[in-house]
Amino acid sequence: MRYLSDIIDGLAFTELQGSADVEITAIAFDSRKVIPGSMFVAVKGTVVDGHDYIDQAIKNGAIAVICEDLPARTTGEVDFLMVADSAVALGIVAANFYDNPSQKLKLVGVTGTNGKTTIATLLYQLFRDLGYKCGLLSTVENQINGKVIPSTHTTPDPIEINKLLAEMVDSGCDYGFMEVSSHAISQKRIEHLVFAGGVFTNLTHDHLDYHKTFLRYLNAKKAFFDGLPKDAFALTNSDDKNGNVMLQNTAAHKKSYGLKTMADYKARILENQFSGLLLQIDGEEVWFKMVGTFNAYNLLGVYATAMLLEQDKAKVLTSLSKLTGAEGRFEYITAPNKVVGIVDYAHTPDAVQNVLSTIHDIRKGNEKVITVIGCGGDRDKTKRPIMAKTACEWSDKVILTSDNPRTEDPAQIIKEMEEGVDPAFKRHTVSIIDRHEAIKTACMLANPGDIILVAGKGHENYQEINGVKNHFDDMEELEAQFKDLI
Ligand SMILES: CC(=O)N[C@H]1[C@@H](OP(=O)(O)OP(=O)(O)OC[C@H]2O[C@@H](n3ccc(=O)[nH]c3=O)[C@H](O)[C@@H]2O)O[C@H](CO)[C@@H](O)[C@@H]1O[C@H](C)C(=O)N[C@@H](C)C(=O)N[C@H](CCC(=O)O)C(=O)O
Ligand SMILES: Nc1ncnc2c1ncn2[C@@H]1O[C@H](COP(=O)(O)OP(=O)(O)OP(=O)(O)O)[C@@H](O)[C@H]1O
Ligand SMILES: N[C@H](CCC[C@H](N)C(=O)O)C(=O)O
Numbered sequence: 001m002r003y004l005s006d007i008i009d010g011l012a013f014t015e016l017q018g019s020a021d022v023e024i025t026a027i028a029f030d031s032r033k034v035i036p037g038s039m040f041v042a043v044k045g046t047v048v049d050g051h052d053y054i055d056q057a058i059k060n061g062a063i064a065v066i067c068e069d070l071p072a073r074t075t076g077e078v079d080f081l082m083v084a085d086s087a088v089a090l091g092i093v094a095a096n097f098y099d100n101p102s103q104k105l106k107l108v109g110v111t112g113t114n115g116k117t118t119i120a121t122l123l124y125q126l127f128r129d130l131g132y133k134c135g136l137l138s139t140v141e142n143q144i145n146g147k148v149i150p151s152t153h154t155t156p157d158p159i160e161i162n163k164l165l166a167e168m169v170d171s172g173c174d175y176g177f178m179e180v181s182s183h184a185i186s187q188k189r190i191e192h193l194v195f196a197g198g199v200f201t202n203l204t205h206d207h208l209d210y211h212k213t214f215l216r217y218l219n220a221k222k223a224f225f226d227g228l229p230k231d232a233f234a235l236t237n238s239d240d241k242n243g244n245v246m247l248q249n250t251a252a253h254k255k256s257y258g259l260k261t262m263a264d265y266k267a268r269i270l271e272n273q274f275s276g277l278l279l280q281i282d283g284e285e286v287w288f289k290m291v292g293t294f295n296a297y298n299l300l301g302v303y304a305t306a307m308l309l310e311q312d313k314a315k316v317l318t319s320l321s322k323l324t325g326a327e328g329r330f331e332y333i334t335a336p337n338k339v340v341g342i343v344d345y346a347h348t349p350d351a352v353q354n355v356l357s358t359i360h361d362i363r364k365g366n367e368k369v370i371t372v373i374g375c376g377g378d379r380d381k382t383k384r385p386i387m388a389k390t391a392c393e394w395s396d397k398v399i400l401t402s403d404n405p406r407t408e409d410p411a412q413i414i415k416e417m418e419e420g421v422d423p424a425f426k427r428h429t430v431s432i433i434d435r436h437e438a439i440k441t442a443c444m445l446a447n448p449g450d451i452i453l454v455a456g457k458g459h460e461n462y463q464e465i466n467g468v469k470n471h472f473d474d475m476e477e478l479e480a481q482f483k484d485l486i
């Protein structure tokens, strides 16, 4: 229970109708979740306008409303606060309602197109191994000291973020590691959070359905660093074309990591095999269990973050060398007849290229690479032909299939992918809508030693079709087929 006056601390409002001296039981931005005594924040969304649900929120028991436009009729029994930006206001009131938990632990945010889950998860695993109590907010799952809390988003809404951070604080956490998606930044989900540091991974093609242009996507990511306080660190990947741009206007301490260019934290790949990476990292030679050049970047980013958080170098490297990262990222199994299956969450052109070039670099002979890949529905359509093209360029055979069709026709998504296939490669490509059949076909086509990459869904244990999530697990599918490959 909190007083309205406490909850609106720091909120710039242009008008208050009513008294700030009322008790608020909960905050909600969805009228359907309003409980009696709540404050309802009306946010203009991408589909509907929350202002249209103010009446419903009041019917459900809201006693205070934050909005950008006052309704035509207001009732004296409900407090109304007018603000310029309700999404920003939501971040402020959510943080205040939970007593600003981000200020009570060291919160590190990770942003970029690919690698966020991997870096945030490795940081969480590393810091737990170093003996700290920690929390994690990630695409795969949220965790507080080992307790798993299912996640619905890469970065949850402001109420959920602050609620989870408050639970971390109550559980004695010293650190919180979270992914910061570009959607979250532009929708102000991270407003009013106090970060101890921010990490940039890379910026490549994704989410242009939402941001429309690459520049707007870039600026959304950059806004995270622009908002960091001056006592935080801002760590960037200096090998990424936009690495320096990200930190251009930050007040935080600027630090960098890289394999190729000048950087504060440097590493060199000495060996890159299926069993792992040998890196010379900050002058030390260390074996890691993670595979591929992109993971050299992730490991270096994690190492640099740990150094910026003043951890002991030897302990960090020893612990990091044991870690395997997040579920569904370059996970592999071998069939009795030595066919290798890899499940990876590559769902952007760059990730597909990275994972396939890694497979290419580390395969021993001329084993065939068979890729099973689809693209998500209700997501960036422009990446579809590029992902298919990239898959074809780096594979011997490609099976185009469904990812999460969501509300789209899967056959149409596949058609859009087919447009990226070079005519000369067409005969090495087959389209199979049913993902189960697609994986089965890949297994039937594989000879001993061949490598099957099943890309795009990683840890996801469902396939979303028209709002229904049906159980589907790429690794389970491979395991079932592999039993018979003798
Ligand atoms: C496109 C998008 O990002 N949408 C997010 C956004 O919802 P929205 O703006 O579409 O909401 P809306 O449906 O237009 O509704 C507007 C407002 O009216 C309210 N409302 C609506 C109906 C009603 O009956 N009553 C009511 O009060 C809603 O609660 C909302 O406040 O704000 C919601 C609350 O934070 C999010 O749950 C929702 O995520 C949707 C479900 C989603 O799928 N988002 C994906 C694309 C996403 O965010 N992905 C990123 C990861 C991307 C990546 O890097 O890979 C993520 O962070 O997960
Ligand atoms: N540093 C990296 N650079 C490029 N590609 C990477 C990197 N790290 C991981 N990948 C590729 O991207 C995929 C997704 O990785 P990860 O889940 O860590 O990214 P993410 O940024 O969390 O993605 P999302 O936007 O869905 O949350 C991996 O399965 C791998 O194929
Ligand atoms: N966080 C990403 C996940 C994409 C995963 C892929 N399997 C898909 O459904 O497109 C998104 O929401 O765009």
Ligand SMILES: [Mg+2]
Residues within 6 Å of the ligand: 116, 117, 118, 138, 139, 140, 154, 179
């Ligand atoms: Mg993620």
